[in-house]
Amino acid sequence: MDFNDTEEQALFRAKAKSWLAANAQAKRQGLMAGNQEGRYQQAVDWYHKRYDAGFSCLTWPKEYGGQGLSQMYQVIWNQEVSHYGEPDEYFVIGIGNCGPALMTFASEEQKQTLLPRMARADDIWCQLFSEPGAGSDVAGLSTKAEKTGNEWKINGQKIWTSGAQYSRYGVILTRTDPEVSKYRGLTMFMIDLKQAGVEVKPIKQIDGGSHFNEVFFNDAVIPDNYRLGEVNEGWGAALMVLMNERLANATAAPDGFEDFLNWAKASDIDGVAATQDPIVRDKLATWYAQHAGVEATTFRMITAVAKGGVPGAEGSLGKLVGASMNQDIANFVIQQLDAGGQLTADESTPLDGHFQSAVLMAAGIRLAGGTDEIMRNIIAEQVLGLPQEPRADKGVAYKDIPSGNTGA
């Protein structure tokens, strides 16, 4: 066991530190509450700056816009950048999902053209998997892709698409054969979203923001050379993408603990320091133990990956623990503030309304990228090897699977 940086890692850390000190903005609370367009523009600017300095997509090969470094360097970067207020993870869903998909399945020319632009946020990418009738059960999706000549025609609807309103491209999972079992009739593509057959409608969320979108496809066109993987082998390709995403997400999931600790250190409850309140102290113990446990679990995953292992379903743990903790922390702090805790922008509101904003956002984080319940199923079935529930869709052709939506 050894937690020290190697000489090269220490060198990289020093380089990252000094560059960040000169170029990154200090933590500014209230970022979450800011205007969405403003935040988007700030993120694009940051991604440009970071790329030009050689700190983007560190684990990607150099020829595709990365730095060819191991996961360990990404961890070091994440640790250092976390001291600043930059939106370093803003496009993580697009890049974390679409990057590996292109890396594995796109042509060499496509990779060399598209990946560096993705890494620099010159092009924003989104992942088009979920549908109104296929969320937790995403393999049940129905958006159709039909081949005519050298092109595919796309018809259907996607939903919960992060950042689609800003996206130039997407990676889309479609149904190409409804006559076989639902897992065997899927095909993955990349798609140019700036075309007539594609319509993006932002979804207004419970927090008033619109991070997610509905995306409608009416005879949208994809050239066959945009196909990622073989026809009808899209499910395997999608799983590969999701697997790569796990480690990225495991290192990125915020659990709210740092904000809680900062609040506790800076606040009074009825004139007594919050850190001296027994109820607050009990929560500090509970949440610190979980926070430290998730962080150390990530170190264990990285060690395993560095030794040649594959990031497994264990990565579900960080999100499962962190998302709920984030929600509970926000609610707990609000409950320490009495009626004033309901105010989002009063001068007495701590951290510029961070907790009031987080208590709403966290409800969505528990759903995004797999609900808490799906995460538990993944752990139970894929890690612990417990039997699946009896299923009504096993061995049945996709078109014959019962669906409550058929009449709607």
Place this chain on the structure above:
Amino acid sequence: MNFEFSDDQKLIQDQARQFLTEHSPLTVTRQVMDGGSAYDSHLWKSIVDLGWTATAIDEQYGGLGLGSLELCVIAQELGRSLTPIPFFSTIYLAAAVIQQHGNEQQKQSLLPGIAAGETIVCMASSEVAGQHLLQARQTQFKNGQLSGKKIAVLDGVEADYAIVSATDANKNHSLYLVNLHQAGVQRALSPSIDSSRPLASIEFNQAAAEPLGADDAASVILTQAFDRAAVFTSFEQLGGCEASMQMGIDYTKQRFAFGRSVASFQAIKHIFADMYVAVELARSNAYFAAWALSVNDEKLPLAAATARVSAIDAYYFCSKENIEVHGGMGFTWEFDCHLYYKRAQLLSSIIGSSRWWREQLVSRLLDE
């Protein structure tokens, strides 16, 4: 960064596991639980032969001089098999205190015997329920003699020596070494939740005693000793967590209800998923604390408290839910579920319970 035990350490763990699977089945734990003896002396002898008692004792005192990481992986296996031997008191606590704070004569007279498994040493601090170990100061030291009563002393029934905290005429709170085989010592078995690891009450009536460690240093020495023991304990708890979770999985997989395996019900699977999460968090925190202990990092006090809090919560959760998923059979004496549940109770309290450690965690986190 390399956050994993070495191949050599894993080999030690595998060997420990194989040995205990063969020689320390739960029937051995039950024999002690049913009142046959305070520990299994035959098993203790075999474990001494394997060198486990000598692992972390310096070579000049008859030990093997290995590091604390080796002891961590052994602890995990002892916890998994609920092995009823006086390892906790003698090795995790007493040996470390004597090695770090004893004078040369004390080290030479005690450590070789501990390494050879011939000397059992217990730690006697508690005096009354509801009072933390460091606050127990009623026991008096005067003119080389100790008087007072200690309770809930793990392995106190069989121990040869005790390390006792006591206060002298100047109100200095210090540690003392007491030979328990003397007229001024009376001890009795105390009924307790986990009778597979018996607790004793020990009364000292002008018992001959000698100081161990510096004057008025009891709190400092015990705090360090408990931090260190907390790391090993968290590995014992981790082993117990894994065993009780596996027991529940094995049982529910082969048990059928409503025409299907009980383990296939989502309500049951989600309990196991939550167990897994608790165990992995406890494991990661225990690993981090093990690393901090092995290099004596400045983060050790916080890491030890974090590992302890995590492990207490995880073992309680796994062992209670193991009973739950077993249904009524889990509540019977015949099934082994209660063995883990009771051991989880014992390990949660024996070096200070959850309340104290949560308080330690927070004050260390806040640097108070």
